Amino acid sequence: MAPQITITIVFFIWPASQALYQSMLVEDAFGLSRSFVWFENFIQLFGNPTYLESFEITVVFSLAVAFLSMGSALLLAAAADRVLHGAMAYKTLLIWPYAVAPVVAGVLWFFLFNPTIGILAYVLQNLGYPWDHKVSGTDALILVIIAASWKQVAYNFVFFLAGLQAIPKSMIEAAAIDGASPVRRFFTIVFPLLSPTTFFLVVVNVVYAFFDTFGVIHATTQGGPAGGTTILVYKVFNDGFIGLDLGGSAAQSVVLMAIVISLTVVQFRYIERRVSY
Amino acid sequence: MVENRPITNILTHLVVIGGIIVTALPIWIAFVASTHPVENLLRSPIPLLPGGDLVANYSEILSEGSARVGGIGVGPMMLNSLIMALVITVGKIAISIISAFAIVYFRFPLRMLFFWMIFITLMLPVEVRILPTFKVVADLAMLNSYAGLTIPLIASATATFLFRQFFLSVPEELAEAARIDGAGPMRFFRDILLPLSRTNTAALFVILFIYGWNQYLWPLLITTDESYYTIVVGIARMVNAGDTVPDWNLVMAATMLGMLPPVVVVIVLQRLFVQGLVETEK
Numbered sequence: 001m002a003p004q005i006t007i008t009i010v011f012f013i014w015p016a017s018q019a020l021y022q023s024m025l026v027e028d029a030f031g032l033s034r035s036f037v038w039f040e041n042f043i044q045l046f047g048n049p050t051y052l053e054s055f056e057i058t059v060v061f062s063l064a065v066a067f068l069s070m071g072s073a074l075l076l077a078a079a080a081d082r083v084l085h086g087a088m089a090y091k092t093l094l095i096w097p098y099a100v101a102p103v104v105a106g107v108l109w110f111f112l113f114n115p116t117i118g119i120l121a122y123v124l125q126n127l128g129y130p131w132d133h134k135v136s137g138t139d140a141l142i143l144v145i146i147a148a149s150w151k152q153v154a155y156n157f158v159f160f161l162a163g164l165q166a167i168p169k170s171m172i173e174a175a176a177i178d179g180a181s182p183v184r185r186f187f188t189i190v191f192p193l194l195s196p197t198t199f200f201l202v203v204v205n206v207v208y209a210f211f212d213t214f215g216v217i218h219a220t221t222q223g224g225p226a227g228g229t230t231i232l233v234y235k236v237f238n239d240g241f242i243g244l245d246l247g248g249s250a251a252q253s254v255v256l257m258a259i260v261i262s263l264t265v266v267q268f269r270y271i272e273r274r275v276s277y
Numbered sequence: 278m279v280e281n282r283p284i285t286n287i288l289t290h291l292v293v294i295g296g297i298i299v300t301a302l303p304i305w306i307a308f309v310a311s312t313h314p315v316e317n318l319l320r321s322p323i324p325l326l327p328g329g330d331l332v333a334n335y336s337e338i339l340s341e342g343s344a345r346v347g348g349i350g351v352g353p354m355m356l357n358s359l360i361m362a363l364v365i366t367v368g369k370i371a372i373s374i375i376s377a378f379a380i381v382y383f384r385f386p387l388r389m390l391f392f393w394m395i396f397i398t399l400m401l402p403v404e405v406r407i408l409p410t411f412k413v414v415a416d417l418a419m420l421n422s423y424a425g426l427t428i429p430l431i432a433s434a435t436a437t438f439l440f441r442q443f444f445l446s447v448p449e450e451l452a453e454a455a456r457i458d459g460a461g462p463m464r465f466f467r468d469i470l471l472p473l474s475r476t477n478t479a480a481l482f483v484i485l486f487i488y489g490w491n492q493y494l495w496p497l498l499i500t501t502d503e504s505y506y507t508i509v510v511g512i513a514r515m516v517n518a519g520d521t522v523p524d525w526n527l528v529m530a531a532t533m534l535g536m537l538p539p540v541v542v543v544i545v546l547q548r549l550f551v552q553g554l555v556e557t558e559k
Binding site for chain 2: 072075076079080082083090091092093094095096097098099100101102103104105107108109110111112117119150153154155158159162182214215218219220237
């Protein structure tokens with residue numbers, strides 16, 4: 001018990017309270033002077049157009065990642081659930097990207113989309129689309145969304161498949177006898193029954209996109225071009241360690257903490273209650 | 278399935294196979310790139326089939342490493358990753374199984390306070406509190422050391438919860454029986470709880486190993502000394518080596534190697550992995 005508590009206090013509680021305290025200080029880059037300014041950092045933060053833009057990018061990014069990775073995972077899981085022969089092999093071939101580090105996923109897609117030598121960039125350019133994620137913020141955002149989703153599909157797939165296999169076969173058989181087609185069965189029976197899983201995964205995916213994708217971005221676009229892929233976590237890192245704006249960075253940390261805590265609370269409150277249908 | 282629909286069946290297979298192809302595409306390209314001499318990778322389109330430099334590239338990356346990471350080879354970096362992943366995994370499991378044991382089986386003052394304190398850590402990923410945590414580690418003079426790399430990541434709410442849930446499901450009769458037979462709490466822990474939680478521990482091990490191996494932000498901040506770089510950090514540095522074009526064949530060889538251990542773990546221990554994944558998120 002003692003070691004766990006010690007580590008928790010030293011590396012979690014203490015830093016968190018430090019962040020809270022620091023978020024209310026203004027300090028120069030050399031730490032020579034500091035003054036207590038209450039909520040000024042926060043006011044500045046939300047008055048800052050770059051921060052708001054970063055907020056917007058983060059929202060777009062995480063919704064896109066959640067939607068893309070969950071959509072494809074659901075499709076694959078529904079298909080894999082139907083397969084009778086070789087189901088195990090299919091499963092294995094679909095879940096391994098979970099083990100790939102976000103950074104590595106970023107590097108792999110970065111290579112595929114590299115404007116000079118990437119295969120996919122080459123294809124796109126031949127189709128008439130001038131792909132260059134070093135110039136276009138949209139392209140860069142698409143790149144990180146694809147890389148982040150690619151890795152997350154495996155995770156969602158495992159949960160959707162488990163959810164699908166837990167649905168009693170008798171219900172589906174009954175619907176089939178009543179003449180419902182597979183597509184119709186999916187939307188009227190299977191999908192509603194999956195809603196707890198889906199809801200849970202939405203929260204997990206948003207948290208993933210908010211926080212775990214730092215590696216993807218740092219290894220590929222580095223937040224650029226022109227801040228086009230600077231999500232909030234990246235901005236905390238950038239302002240704190242490179243810009244040395246400690247107060248501002250701490251204020252951003254506090255905002256992020258608030259977001260995580262509220263997401264977790266939402267998850268715990270509703271996960272038990274189940275989504276009603 | 279319920280009824281036999283040949284067309285739907287074919288469609289299903291096509292969907293799955295399509296998914297597998299999309300999943301595998303980046304890896305295939307990376308593998309192909311890692312088998313070519315660097316000249317083939319400077320101009321589009323790059324080859325789609327493996328070339329002849331497989332052995333040369335891999336032995337170069339293993340023995341010398343890319344000059345751009347400052348001469349440290351991939352071997353030592355893999356070793357660093359391994360040490361980090363194993364210490365985090367073993368540390369997390371040990372620490373959380375003990376605290377779960379304490380929370381479930383002992384009554385002591387402030388028990389609920391401690392419980393909630395652990396619970397809060399669940400909510401705060403490293404990424405959120407990097408700066409202050411970094412400061413604490415710096416103040417404790419743990420930068421550039423394995424201790425600094427691992428200890429801050431060891432506290433784990435998830436694992437504690439998992440073990441707590443599991444211990445709560447162990448029938449109370451077992452504890453009573455052990456007490457009647459004269460076993461003390463530690464004996465009970467060692468001889469009954471540990472063997473019972475063997476599968477849980479193994480499943481957790483798989484998940485945590487991957488977690489530890491794939492850490493990026495933390496090692497990036499804590500290590501400025503090259504000899505402590507993990508493979509994941511090394512790969513990212515090779516890609517972003519200034520404005521020059523990276524030696525893609527070597528980068529991709531390093532990427533393949535760096536990906537290998539966790540992927541092998543997932544594939545070999547697939548059943549445990551799925552179990553661990555589903556259980557840690559409950």
